[in-house]
């Protein structure tokens with residue numbers, strides 16, 4: 001890669017720790033180096049004796065296994081990883097949990113959508129795809145993302161954990177599986193309720209509590225586009241709807257059930273977002289902010305602005321529609 005991690009200025013390294021980071025300004029080759037910088041600046045290289053060439057090979061193997069689809073592509077992997085990285089610094093998590101758990105969280109984010117085909121679990125199950133068959137309809141995509149991650153990690157030249165003890169590797173494998181499987185949105189309510197239940201008595205020295213927190217952190221990172229500045233977030237919604245419309249077009253062609261919020265004849269940008277922000281994003285982000293109050297300003301305030309923006313857009317569309325019918 002033409003940009004070595006040494007060339008990344010101190011200013012960019014600080015910017016990389018904030019949720020305002022704009023992924024659209026960077027080439028994939030530069031993003032590869034920024035991912036490497038995250039492992040370096042969290043001291044994973046020294047703490048876990050990760051060789052730089054193995055880390056570069058790992059990141060390149062990951063890069064090759066993300067597909068060129070509108071939303072669940074390598075740039076999405078970077079956005080989720082960069083948000084996770086920003087949350088780790090904003091919440092000062094390094095002072096609260098072991099670095100091995102931080103390594104699990106960052107690596108899970110890097111790998112969480114590996115080889116995503118652009119068709120969600122409902123499609124996999126309804127179309128009886130190979131993945132649905134292999135995983136018995138149980139989170140087929142997330143099981144696949146995780147299996148591909150460990151295919152990459154099984155190869156010595158890309159196994160960034162190869163200098164860890166067997167116990168450490170076992171703990172990392174268990175943690176990454178838990179985190180990646182937690183990104184299945186059909187489990188959203190289950191996981192959020194588990195977190196709500198332990199919040200009043202949250203204890204960082206309790207492994208079960210830490211496990212739920214790690215799952216919440218990757219879930220927040222995964223769907224956090226609207227926490228970013230509008231000029232960064234809005235293009236991501238266009239990409240998401242493109243992918244959703246591709247899927248619903250295929251479902252119509254194949255006579256499969258069509259998911260309502262993916263149907264290009266039913267969905268508008270504001271309609272998909274106002275509901276999502278009010279009923280999915282806010283409840284999740286507010287719970288995490290209950291544990292880390294500083295997140296209120298960093299991720300909840302931007303989402304409030306996004307809700308206002310899409311609510312206004314929704315009203316404007318309504319007025320336009322009424323004018324047309326009069």
Ligand SMILES: COc1ccc(NC(=O)[C@H](C)Nc2nc3c(cnn3-c3ccccc3C)c(=O)[nH]2)cc1
Nearest residue numbers: 185186188222223224225226261272273275276280
């Ligand atoms: C409970 O399961 C759900 C709930 C909501 C949704 N998605 C939506 O409501 C709509 C389409 N909007 C939406 N969905 C989003 C965003 C970010 N990720 N994301 C998404 C993408 C793929 C699968 C699931 C989700 C939530 C976003 O900003 N907006 C999808 C699954």
